[in-house]
Amino acid sequence: MKIQILVLCLLASSAFSASHHPILIVVSYDAFRYNFFDTKLVPNMERLKFNGTYSDYLVNVFPTKTFPNHHSIATGLYPEVHGVIGNTYVDQKSLKVVKMGFEMYNYSNDVIPIWRWNEDQGDGRHSATMMWPGADFPYQGKNITYRQSFNASVDWFSRVDTLISWLTNSEKPANLVMFYIEEPDTHGHAFGPNSNTVHELLQKLDNVTAYLEKKLEEHKLTEKANVIHLSDHGMISVTPPYFINITQYIKNGTYEWAGATPCIQITPNAGYEDNIYNSLKEASVTNGHFKVYKKEDYLKRWHYKKNPRSPPILIMADEGYALDDLIVAAPKYAKFYNFTLTNTSEFGVHGYDNDVVDMHPFFMARGPRIKLHHRVTPFSTVDLYNLFTEILRLPARANNGSMGNIVDILVDGGGRYGVGVGVVVGGVLLALIIVGLAAGLTLYIIKVRQNIRTAAALNKRFPQTFQNSGIEAQHLLESEDVQA
Numbered sequence: 278m279k280i281q282i283l284v285l286c287l288l289a290s291s292a293f294s295a296s297h298h299p300i301l302i303v304v305s306y307d308a309f310r311y312n313f314f315d316t317k318l319v320p321n322m323e324r325l326k327f328n329g330t331y332s333d334y335l336v337n338v339f340p341t342k343t344f345p346n347h348h349s350i351a352t353g354l355y356p357e358v359h360g361v362i363g364n365t366y367v368d369q370k371s372l373k374v375v376k377m378g379f380e381m382y383n384y385s386n387d388v389i390p391i392w393r394w395n396e397d398q399g400d401g402r403h404s405a406t407m408m409w410p411g412a413d414f415p416y417q418g419k420n421i422t423y424r425q426s427f428n429a430s431v432d433w434f435s436r437v438d439t440l441i442s443w444l445t446n447s448e449k450p451a452n453l454v455m456f457y458i459e460e461p462d463t464h465g466h467a468f469g470p471n472s473n474t475v476h477e478l479l480q481k482l483d484n485v486t487a488y489l490e491k492k493l494e495e496h497k498l499t500e501k502a503n504v505i506h507l508s509d510h511g512m513i514s515v516t517p518p519y520f521i522n523i524t525q526y527i528k529n530g531t532y533e534w535a536g537a538t539p540c541i542q543i544t545p546n547a548g549y550e551d552n553i554y555n556s557l558k559e560a561s562v563t564n565g566h567f568k569v570y571k572k573e574d575y576l577k578r579w580h581y582k583k584n585p586r587s588p589p590i591l592i593m594a595d596e597g598y599a600l601d602d603l604i605v606a607a608p609k610y611a612k613f614y615n616f617t618l619t620n621t622s623e624f625g626v627h628g629y630d631n632d633v634v635d636m637h638p639f640f641m642a643r644g645p646r647i648k649l650h651h652r653v654t655p656f657s658t659v660d661l662y663n664l665f666t667e668i669l670r671l672p673a674r675a676n677n678g679s680m681g682n683i684v685d686i687l688v689d690g691g692g693r694y695g696v697g698v699g700v701v702v703g704g705v706l707l708a709l710i711i712v713g714l715a716a717g718l719t720l721y722i723i724k725v726r727q728n729i730r731t732a733a734a735l736n737k738r739f740p741q742t743f744q745n746s747g748i749e750a751q752h753l754l755e756s757e758d759v760q761a
């Protein structure tokens with residue numbers, strides 16, 4: 278019997294080389310909003326979604342920008358912990374604007390992305406990153422086995438071919454691939470998320486998803502590979518009448534700034550701190566469509582304050598509004614893409630508060646470790662790291678995610694720990710139920726007191742989860758309370 282299995286294994290491995298470790302492929306479609314499925318333009322993705330496990334959306338990290346979110350996906354850490362606090366930021370010592378590059382990601386030796394961590398466990402584990410933001414640099418001074426830097430000219434289908442070649446390399450088969458696609462973000466910015474351009478791109482993305490599945494099948498990897506499809510954030514459309522000129526309120530040469538609409542980081546020059554803040558605060562009142570925060574006032578639930586790179590002042594446009602950089606960029610988009618700029622031209626914007634529903638990305642997964650036909654409660658982007666380490670059967674480093682939020686995705690829960698973990702999970706569940714009952718009571722009291730503010734906010738942020746059970750409500754209530 279054992280020998281038969283051995284022979285079968287040998288046959289299989291000689292015919293199709295693949296890692297003997299669990300295989301995980303993570304595909305990120307930049308700015309694919311949680312409800313783009315409603316367009317009905319992505320039938321292949323939809324089939325996968327309902328055949329595997331999905332959540333209605335993910336709660337991403339603040340700010341809802343690409344680089345902070347991709348690094349939170351890869352590390353399970355909040356931006357204040359991993360240091361990528363924006364797509365750009367002002368270095369608070371040199372006052373220079375830092376853009377995508379080694380310096381941005383060379384923040385702390387304690388920040389170890391999943392691809393580095395996977396390979397560090399040895400025993401023939403190999404990681405691969407296909408254009409993943411932040412993966413072009415060495416961590417702990419080491420490169421991983423396979424890495425393709427961002428290059429928009431490489432078409433998506435050949436990116437799939439390349440990652441398949443990594444998975445099937447006979448000497449060093451990858452067991453983890455992080456695969457990034459820059460759409461619908463890139464064109465979404467220029468045409469808005471409701472445009473025909475974006476709709477065509479959704480169809481093309483759907484084709485790429487189908488192509489990946491087909492290639493996995495061809496290489497007999499369908500039943501072996503766990504594939505997670507997700508995004509970093511959503512997007513909304515904003516038109517020129519809703520662009521706010523912020524710089525008119527503050528004197529040129531008295532500050533540095535970084536970031537991009539709708540979320541601009543301001544670092545006043547020495548001596549101008551109060552002047553800048555007061556001018557902006559006054560303007561935010563008269564204008565009424567953007568908010569200004571001092572670092573000390575950053576909301577706790579943003580997890581954005583406790584970092585030396587966090588700016589002294591943050592400007593956040595209200596949902597549906599944009600700031601100066603789009604005033605400048607709009608005519609450039611029009612010129613580059615050859616369209617006439619009018620007051621009804623739509624531009625795509627993301628970066629708002631992560632409690633804005635349309636900023637939410639999607640999540641779906643399938644594979645041998647993933648439940649079939651299953652829907653889970655929406656969870657946080659920082660929880661994904663625990664899911665990755667569970668699937669890869671690696672120990673998890675300290676992180677900001679919660680294992681409890683992702684166990685329901687896995688066919689065997691936290692199975693790799695065996696009975697021990699069963700007991701722990703059981704204990705945790707019992708604790709959650711008790712806490713949940715307490716939450717139910719708390720919520721009841723809140724309602725009775727007519728203090729519906731918190732409940733209404735919760736309902737808005739997590740519509741379906743709030744009604745589901747006392748357990749979820751407590752989980753959310755906790756974070757909401759801490760925020761206030």
Ligand SMILES: *[C@@H]1O[C@H](CO)[C@@H](O)[C@H](O)[C@H]1NC(C)=O
Binds near residue numbers: 324325649
């Ligand atoms: C659903 O997933 C199962 C298990 O991976 C697979 O056998 C089946 O072909 C899938 N069905 C569809 C419609 O994709």
Ligand SMILES: *[C@@H]1O[C@H](CO)[C@@H](O)[C@H](O)[C@H]1NC(C)=O
Binds near residue numbers: 383385386418
């Ligand atoms: C940044 O990179 C340099 C060179 O690799 C390294 O010596 C230093 O420790 C890194 N700094 C941080 C904060 O990670």
Ligand SMILES: *[C@@H]1O[C@H](CO)[C@@H](O)[C@H](O)[C@H]1NC(C)=O
Binds near residue numbers: 415418419420
């Ligand atoms: C990592 O790869 C880059 C690009 O291929 C190379 O320049 C660099 O020297 C490598 N670093 C290490 C530590 O191997």
Ligand SMILES: *[C@@H]1O[C@H](CO)[C@@H](O)[C@H](O)[C@H]1NC(C)=O
Binds near residue numbers: 428429430431
């Ligand atoms: C990007 O990809 C294109 C198409 O494969 C190639 O011609 C070009 O040299 C690549 N650019 C870089 C910087 O590697």
Ligand SMILES: *[C@@H]1O[C@H](CO)[C@@H](O)[C@H](O)[C@H]1NC(C)=O
Binds near residue numbers: 478481484
């Ligand atoms: C997607 O694939 C279908 C079927 O192969 C094809 O007809 C269609 O043109 C493709 N769409 C895009 C946008 O690439």
Ligand SMILES: *[C@@H]1O[C@H](CO)[C@@H](O)[C@H](O)[C@H]1NC(C)=O
Binds near residue numbers: 517518620
């Ligand atoms: C565009 O909108 C601005 C601001 O609302 C308005 O002042 C201007 O008249 C509009 N232009 C046209 C051509 O409608």
Ligand SMILES: *[C@@H]1O[C@H](CO)[C@@H](O)[C@H](O)[C@H]1NC(C)=O
Binds near residue numbers: 523524601605
């Ligand atoms: C904002 O307003 C100021 C003062 O009116 C002007 O100098 C500046 O060019 C405007 N900025 C943009 C991006 O239009």
Ligand SMILES: *[C@@H]1O[C@H](CO)[C@@H](O)[C@H](O)[C@H]1NC(C)=O
Binds near residue numbers: 530
């Ligand atoms: C602002 O000041 C900088 C130099 O401090 C200058 O290069 C830039 O042109 C000025 N911008 C405006 C809009 O006056």
Ligand SMILES: *[C@@H]1O[C@H](CO)[C@@H](O)[C@H](O)[C@H]1NC(C)=O
Binds near residue numbers: 615
């Ligand atoms: C730009 O658009 C106009 C009108 O739609 C068209 O006539 C022209 O050929 C286009 N130019 C380019 C470079 O695509």
Ligand SMILES: *[C@@H]1O[C@H](CO)[C@@H](O)[C@H](O)[C@H]1NC(C)=O
Binds near residue numbers: 354355358
């Ligand atoms: C996030 O995780 C890091 C690393 O374990 C920890 O230092 C930090 O305190 C955590 N932050 C929160 C808000 O839990």
Ligand SMILES: [Zn+2]
Binds near residue numbers: 307342343509
């Ligand atoms: Zn993005």
